[in-house]
Amino acid sequence: MISSKLLRRITFLFCSLSYCSSFAQSPINLKTEYLFNPIGLDNPNPRFTWQMDDKRMGAKQNAYRLMVSTDSVALTQGNANLWNTGWLQTSTSLKVYGGQLLKPFTKYYWRVDIADKNNIKSAKVKIASFEMGMMDGKNWQGSWISDNQNPAIKPAPYFRKTFEATKKIKSARAYITAGGLYELSLNGEKVGNHRMDPMYTRYDRRNLYVTYDVTHQLKAGKNAIGVLLGNGWYNHQSTAVWDFEKAPWRNRPTFCLDLKITYTDGTSETIKSGKDWKTALSPIIFNSIYTAEHYDARLEQNGWNKVDFDDSKWKRVIYRSAPSAQIVAQALHPIRNIEEITAKSIKKFNDTTYLFDLGRNISGVSKIKLNGPEGTIVRLKHTERLYANGRADMSNIDVHYRPTDDKDPFQTDILILSGKGEQSFMPHFNYKGFQYVEVSLSVPIELKKEDLVGYFMHSDVPVAGSVKASDPLIDKIYYATNNSYLSNLFGYPTDCPQREKNGWTGDAAIAIETGLYGFDGITIYEKWLADHRDEQQPNGILPSIIPTDGWGYEWGNGPDWTSTIAIIPWNIYRFYGDTKILADNYENIRKYVNHIDETYPTGLTSWGLGDWVPVKSVSPVELTSTCYYYADVVILAKTAKILGKANDYNKYTALALKIKNAFNAKYLNKTTGIYHTGLQTELSVPLFWGIVPEESKALVAENLAKRVEADGMHLDVGLLGTKAILNALSENGYAEIAYKVASQKTFPSWGWWITNGATTLYENWPIDAKSDISMNHIMFGEIGAWLYKAPGGIKPDENQPGFKNVMLQPYFVEGLASFEATHDGPYGKIVSSWKRTPKGIEYKVLIPANSSATVKLELVRDVKTSLNGKQIGSGTFNLQAGEYIIELKSIH
Numbered sequence: 001m002i003s004s005k006l007l008r009r010i011t012f013l014f015c016s017l018s019y020c021s022s023f024a025q026s027p028i029n030l031k032t033e034y035l036f037n038p039i040g041l042d043n044p045n046p047r048f049t050w051q052m053d054d055k056r057m058g059a060k061q062n063a064y065r066l067m068v069s070t071d072s073v074a075l076t077q078g079n080a081n082l083w084n085t086g087w088l089q090t091s092t093s094l095k096v097y098g099g100q101l102l103k104p105f106t107k108y109y110w111r112v113d114i115a116d117k118n119n120i121k122s123a124k125v126k127i128a129s130f131e132m133g134m135m136d137g138k139n140w141q142g143s144w145i146s147d148n149q150n151p152a153i154k155p156a157p158y159f160r161k162t163f164e165a166t167k168k169i170k171s172a173r174a175y176i177t178a179g180g181l182y183e184l185s186l187n188g189e190k191v192g193n194h195r196m197d198p199m200y201t202r203y204d205r206r207n208l209y210v211t212y213d214v215t216h217q218l219k220a221g222k223n224a225i226g227v228l229l230g231n232g233w234y235n236h237q238s239t240a241v242w243d244f245e246k247a248p249w250r251n252r253p254t255f256c257l258d259l260k261i262t263y264t265d266g267t268s269e270t271i272k273s274g275k276d277w278k279t280a281l282s283p284i285i286f287n288s289i290y291t292a293e294h295y296d297a298r299l300e301q302n303g304w305n306k307v308d309f310d311d312s313k314w315k316r317v318i319y320r321s322a323p324s325a326q327i328v329a330q331a332l333h334p335i336r337n338i339e340e341i342t343a344k345s346i347k348k349f350n351d352t353t354y355l356f357d358l359g360r361n362i363s364g365v366s367k368i369k370l371n372g373p374e375g376t377i378v379r380l381k382h383t384e385r386l387y388a389n390g391r392a393d394m395s396n397i398d399v400h401y402r403p404t405d406d407k408d409p410f411q412t413d414i415l416i417l418s419g420k421g422e423q424s425f426m427p428h429f430n431y432k433g434f435q436y437v438e439v440s441l442s443v444p445i446e447l448k449k450e451d452l453v454g455y456f457m458h459s460d461v462p463v464a465g466s467v468k469a470s471d472p473l474i475d476k477i478y479y480a481t482n483n484s485y486l487s488n489l490f491g492y493p494t495d496c497p498q499r500e501k502n503g504w505t506g507d508a509a510i511a512i513e514t515g516l517y518g519f520d521g522i523t524i525y526e527k528w529l530a531d532h533r534d535e536q537q538p539n540g541i542l543p544s545i546i547p548t549d550g551w552g553y554e555w556g557n558g559p560d561w562t563s564t565i566a567i568i569p570w571n572i573y574r575f576y577g578d579t580k581i582l583a584d585n586y587e588n589i590r591k592y593v594n595h596i597d598e599t600y601p602t603g604l605t606s607w608g609l610g611d612w613v614p615v616k617s618v619s620p621v622e623l624t625s626t627c628y629y630y631a632d633v634v635i636l637a638k639t640a641k642i643l644g645k646a647n648d649y650n651k652y653t654a655l656a657l658k659i660k661n662a663f664n665a666k667y668l669n670k671t672t673g674i675y676h677t678g679l680q681t682e683l684s685v686p687l688f689w690g691i692v693p694e695e696s697k698a699l700v701a702e703n704l705a706k707r708v709e710a711d712g713m714h715l716d717v718g719l720l721g722t723k724a725i726l727n728a729l730s731e732n733g734y735a736e737i738a739y740k741v742a743s744q745k746t747f748p749s750w751g752w753w754i755t756n757g758a759t760t761l762y763e764n765w766p767i768d769a770k771s772d773i774s775m776n777h778i779m780f781g782e783i784g785a786w787l788y789k790a791p792g793g794i795k796p797d798e799n800q801p802g803f804k805n806v807m808l809q810p811y812f813v814e815g816l817a818s819f820e821a822t823h824d825g826p827y828g829k830i831v832s833s834w835k836r837t838p839k840g841i842e843y844k845v846l847i848p849a850n851s852s853a854t855v856k857l858e859l860v861r862d863v864k865t866s867l868n869g870k871q872i873g874s875g876t877f878n879l880q881a882g883e884y885i886i887e888l889k890s891i892h
Helices: 004-016 072-076 472-487 505-518 522-535 564-576 580-599 621-642 646-667 680-689 694-710 719-730 735-742 750-755 782-789
Strands: 026-032 047-053 061-069 094-096 107-116 128-131 157-165 169-179 181-186 207-213 221-230 254-263 268-272 278-281 284-287 293-296 327-329 335-342 345-350 353-370 377-383 412-416 423-425 432-441 452-459 465-469 794-796 805-808 818-825 828-837 840-847 852-856 863-867 870-872 876-879 882-890
Touching (some): 026 128, 047 107, 169 181, 221 254, 221 284, 335 353, 353 377, 452 472, 465 472, 472 505, 472 782, 505 719, 564 580, 564 621, 580 621, 580 646, 621 646, 646 680, 680 694, 680 719, 694 735, 719 782, 735 782, 782 794, 782 818, 840 852
Parallel strands (some): 207 327, 293 412, 805 852
Antiparallel strands (some): 047 094, 061 107, 157 221, 157 278, 169 207, 169 254, 181 221, 254 268, 353 423, 465 818, 794 805, 818 828, 828 840, 840 882, 863 882
């Protein structure tokens, strides 16, 4: 008989010779700063993450070794000249760089080798790379330039420069930052496929630069660089209630560029922005990120960004000061045209008016192609709904628009034709929220359905999750939720893509879990929390919209909204297991909590907007705001413990208890288990945020269930109640009632919107409301996360975050024959899928390598539970990585 020791030795020999393919394991999805092979990083200590590709049951990483080098060939052979961690006995898959000092403009290569639970090391070598950018503002060589200093000038400016590359090019990088927006081109071709760069920040405090690999767009000999500048939020010429036209940073758009070329002989040179550039006005005669874009094709200068263009009539540029002293890398997923959507139908009203219907509501732009006489004026009006006569109706989204004249119509692009054959138009520096495009022509032109398409634009965050239900209504609700989430992700989370485009904090706090379950959005949120740090006042106060020009410090910024400073970092930590965002924002959370504590020493706070846009019942602002204040303090205490700040942990744990006691003393009737008057929001918000005493939870939850039943299984909540209610029911024994609310088809409900044609989520429950009637809002979007958490049963384990251990607790609710949720977490794909069978439930689970799961199933009498065919005890049990089939069968 072969001993176990000898068997392991034989196994090792076979696997090392690659004869044992079924035992093969390797690291995959190597990322730096959560991006694949990024260039232009500033972080001197970047984070490395990876996953383990190992399909075996119980697959686990026992150790890893991470190496970094400037020489990819040497690294392949196991030699690292910058950093070698040595073999670390740990199953973690996130490591912060700790090697020799990284240098600007340098490309680095890295590999990670992993050993499995049998200490067999990965055979395959995979090399990833990352490249540092400026790292320090002193490394910029270019000057900030513009064509003017008058922010009232309407046309967008062109800029150009020619230069000669006399030697063979090895590599080239373009580094560009702007006050406003830009499009960069080389030799007549646009560089990259990003839209709306750089991302919006508080321009007078921090600007972002973007790095492009332009090696293949340069050529030997003469080259031409072209830059087109747009206003963006930097030079807001449209007028609305938020006073962005009065922003302290406002000026004519400006930019700074370094084009760094490295030649094969080892030399390098930098082509930079400066006085030797020339400028002229472009055919974009007006551009506003808030309203639209106007384009006069008669003013086109063909070849303006090519070498042989005659720029003798162009002007010299002027120097400008930098908008801020802090220019940092834009290391996040960019905005792109993600999806082309063909028009579903076209309706002709007369010879000069057409209505295109995309069939769904999107954020983005339309692109039209047409041929008409010179001087023909084409107006493209973008709306979310129609009047009864079929014409475009904008009355639901123009409420905050305050135009000074008729020259800047809302969401209406204006195109003037050149008369030189067929041409196409798509805005450069604007996006809208719309489903319909009404095209009005100054002269008759025959248009076809194919002449207009829409582009769904948003931050290009990777998809990280999916939901599939036996009830088509649930799938449609999830689809609409994702559409609204993505429609409101443009380098920061927004409220709506048409009427405002503002970074409302409350909306983003509600949607954070929905976003993180469905999409890999950490890069966007890390950028947005930097915006929070830019905007926070010394006393801790934050504005209700971030970024802001100064609006929002006096209205809408209580803890029910601006708790984003705590809630967003905490959820990133839960989903990614990365403490950096907690450390980066710790002092900001502390300042915020201290301000509330000092201002409201009783522990109760009435600072806030309350349960915004309720169905009918209104709950006290003090009740909801105090719950959010409590949540912030609990997060702060937990964060202090994680970061090793023992004194703060004790201090804020005591403060949390003080708030909890004061809240329950005022609002909870312990005898009846009723908070205040017992409205849905008043019961669900305390349950969700954990402020209910343990001994009262069951009674409060029972009262909530009774209240929902009394309300006909319909919602009677606003924004804050919507975040809480489904979770409060499911987590406290009433998942069936939660599902009945979630799957309702009559008013008020998500299903009510869907049955009335919604492809996105709305801002108000009544479709015919008189106010708050955007048709693309994410603020009621918690249902997306709830589908993962309740029928899907997937939750991160706070004690082993980043889905190192997955909490699986699906609710097999009546009304669903099957349900599947998947989530791609830091360790890989998690699958939680169940279906009804003639004898019970079949539940399929996939737990990725190097992670584990705790499965919690309800104890049901006369039900037998089996795991991969073997009977087990019901209730709670733990699983290693692998695929499992859990069957719950009735014994009768």
